[in-house]
Structures are given as C-alpha cells and as structure tokens.
Amino acid sequence: MAIYTQHLPAWKREEVEEIVDNSGKYELVGLVDIYGIPAKQFQQIRRNLHGSAVVKVARNTLVEHAFNELGNHYVDLNGHVSEHSALIFANGNPFKLFKSLEQTKTKRAAKAGEVTPEDIVVPAGPTSFKPGPIVGELQQAGIPAAIDGGKVKIKETKTVVKAGQAINKKQADVLAKLDIKPMPVGLSLLAVCYEGDIYLPDVLSVDDEAYKAKITLAAQQAFNLAVNAAVPTSCHFVTEAQxxxxxREARNLGVEAPIYEKGVIEMIISKAYRQANALKA
Structure with a gap:
C-alpha cells in the first residue's frame, strides 16, 4: 500500500487505485474543466466519448493522492487540478484529443460575472421585439437601439463585451433575450500527460490549415533557395529546375554576347529582326 493512501478510508483508497489503474491502461491522462456543463449534457458528452475516452469526476484530494502515487511527470499535473476539473483517460495523441473535445462544444447563454473568451458582437438590424422597455434595456447594455416601423431596431453593429472581459447582469439579460450565446459548453482540456511530457492548451491549439500553409510556404522558399543558389540536392524536382x-541563362548569355552556337543562332537572328523592325518603325 502506498504511503500516500495508507491512512485513507477503504472507499477513498479504492478511488485512488482506480485512477492509478486507468493511468496504466490508457496512453494519456489529463484534466478537463467541466464548469457550467449541465448534468444532462455532461452525461451526453460521456456517452459520446464512450469507446474513445473516459471522464471521471473525483475529489481533488484523491486525484492528487493518485498523481503523487504515480510519481514522475504525473506529479506535475497537480498544479492544474482546479475546483471544476475532472480526469480524462484516452488513447491516441493529445492533439487529436484536444481537437475532438473542441469540436463537440456547443454554446450557451452567458451568466453575470462570467468572462467571455471572445468578443461579443451584436449586429445592426431589426429585431423581433415590439416597442417597450426593451429599448431602454438595450441602451443600458451599451447597444444603440430605436423604434423603426413598429419594431425595435439595433442602429449599428456593436461590440458589447471584448474578449477577456466580465459580462455584467444587464448585458447578460439582454444577450439572452437576443438569443446570443457566447459561452462555450463542453470539456476544456486543462493539461494532459503523454509519453512523459505535459501538454497545455496553448500548445495543443493548432490551426491545421494555417499550419499546412506555413509548411507549404517553407517548402516553396526552400525550393527557390536551392534553385537560385544552385545548392545540390537529392530531390529530382530541384535538380530539374536548376x-x-x-x-535559360546560358541561352540568354549566348544571345547577348552574341555567341554563334547551335540553338542560339536562331535566337540571335530573331532578336536582330525585332530590333530592325523597331528601328524601322
């Protein structure tokens, strides 16, 4: 029995042992943020992940006991355990896990005091509201509104809350009435341990298309450099281009020199003919 759990009641030791056992069964162990996910939706997420990942909610102290018992790099995950974190076990690599979790996220209405992860923009245009107190509510929330044709109209597109800012109650109420749902709902990966390394979201959040574009640009630049600098390579595409x-350069030199050689003389005559016509004109 590990020294970290020998003083724990039997049910807590079993919980820790389950976490330790799962860590050995799966290729990666991570922590996800489950804040704000309704119980019904959370159960649905679990069902959707069935067969590819396992999500387990456990007391933070027991999670920390398990990581301490596992030792090595797992101990570093303790720094990412939070009030709303849960464990996730999966196979594959962390980049695919991060992407799959992001793709399953939906949106919900914002609550007062929450910090928006992105700019909340209310577009200009008519609404379905009839004239009434809603006009004042919109204006108090920083949204310019007026009555037009018997309906409430938003006069101009407005960024109500910028990314990283907290949403106040008036803004939250108005956004809900406008059916604007800025808050993502789903499992957010906090940290994951994979093959002895800890991966965080800022590393795992890779834009596939942007990454491919960078690789393509790098390949083009390397190709151009090799061709223009006459760098010998084993790539037959580069050799052919060189x-x-x-x-081309030899022919151009032959024409400008001029050097009367086979394959060049025709070009020299053609050049002389063009120059003669230009002079005549």
Missing amino acids: IAKAV
Missing part, C-alpha cells in the same frame, strides 16, 4: 534555369 538545369532548366542554367539552360
């Missing part, structure tokens, strides 16, 4: 460039 030879083609050398042939």
